[in-house]
Amino acid sequence: MYDNEQVLAAFRLYSQLSRDGQADTESMRQYIANDMIRGLVDQFAQEVDCTVIPAGDKLYLVPIAVTSPFHVKNATLKKEFLSAKAKNIDLYMMYLAILVLFGEFYDSYHSYEMTRDFITMGNWLESVDARIQALKEHDPEDLQALDAEYDYNWSQLVEKWDAIDDLRESSKQQDGRTNSRLGFLSLVQNFLIQQGLVSDLGNQEITLTEKAKTIVQRYYMDTEYNRGILELISSLERRKEGA
Template sequence: MDYKQEEVMMAFQIYAKISRKGYSEGDELRLYLADDKVRGVVDQFAKEVDCTIFSVGERLYFIPLALNSPFHISNDTLKKTYFTAKTVNADIYFMYVTIIILIGEFYDSYQTIEPTRDFISMSDWLEQVNERLETLQAIEEEQLQELEKEYEYSWRAIIEKWTDLDDLKETAKAQSGRTISRLSFLHTVKKFLAAQELVQDIGNDELQLTEKAKVIVQRYFMELEYNRGILEFIYSLDKQKEEG
């Protein structure tokens, strides 16, 4: 397909804006949806940096699909933006696990395309995290080591982080004034998800998924290529608990 210089420049302008802000709207959205050639070039630009573009409502969104994408949020950025100077990689691993569990609660343990519930409370989310981590903690050390090799994921570090968080003293305060608890950790994760426009706080300590989140889940989150089998493993913890 032949492209005019004008088409390529319009495509680049859309790509430059959306890659910088993470989204685009207005004239860029209308042009992207209306012009096949411009859309094709924009999509190709995104593909070259392991990202994808999709529209939800009145916005175009730009998200990375691979860890090696230059637009993937680094651990250092997460630590500086959402956590504290004492944050270690185990906090980040644990954050990802809590997000996976949250998504699973909306999608009937990863077996459905459409959400099976409208919202979840923070306390229900915490309960589901606790149940799965308790099951994970019961796995013998040698088996955990094998699971870490298989999934390239630090399950033992996650268990240690979860154990260290004090969910029994919800009113206890650290010197910084923050509650030291699993629930407060989930509030930090919620802050991250809300900033990425993936969840919306609807009040009463309840969350719902955004349309952006639903599109990501439907198109990419369930695919083995992107989740590396971790979804299936987390779901298997439910079965182990039922059989135990």
């Protein structure tokens, strides 16, 4: 049975997580050391389709289903991180870019240990482009079949990537205002930084945070969450290397 102090301590910790998305080092120590408090906090998180993860010196509240009130809604992603004109296909492209980025740190989705310390924006761009080019090698009918199998708009992704103006890729000003592929990745980078998933090292180099590493190890490789999309992306890399 839980006593009153344990319930209050657990509620205070959960309140901090729900308000800030994270809790400080002392709260994490309390969470890890006290089984009763940890059990209660985990139950509170489950009620809102979230999980609690210790990473580095902090605790994080992470939504694990779109039904969670803490899940970032598509409308919010478009409005706050992409552009007022963004469409659903921009979200698909954003999701693909994030999957490719994480894969670059983890030996193409087959390892739970990081194989590199950082990646440049240019390398990230090249990696996304390589996957898109491999997709373009499929016949249109094959792409449509992949759309249906994975419930993912691969066909439109190819069209979207081709439509992005890449004539200014060499421009020194590559940010959210630049209508280019690198400019798009800059918007995705800003989202990942805001979510505490990557750190900007300067010189257009980024690395994963402890929060991101823990999420990758727990959920990223799990087919239940990625719907087999990672395996397809990995096959695109193998296709690229075999070309």
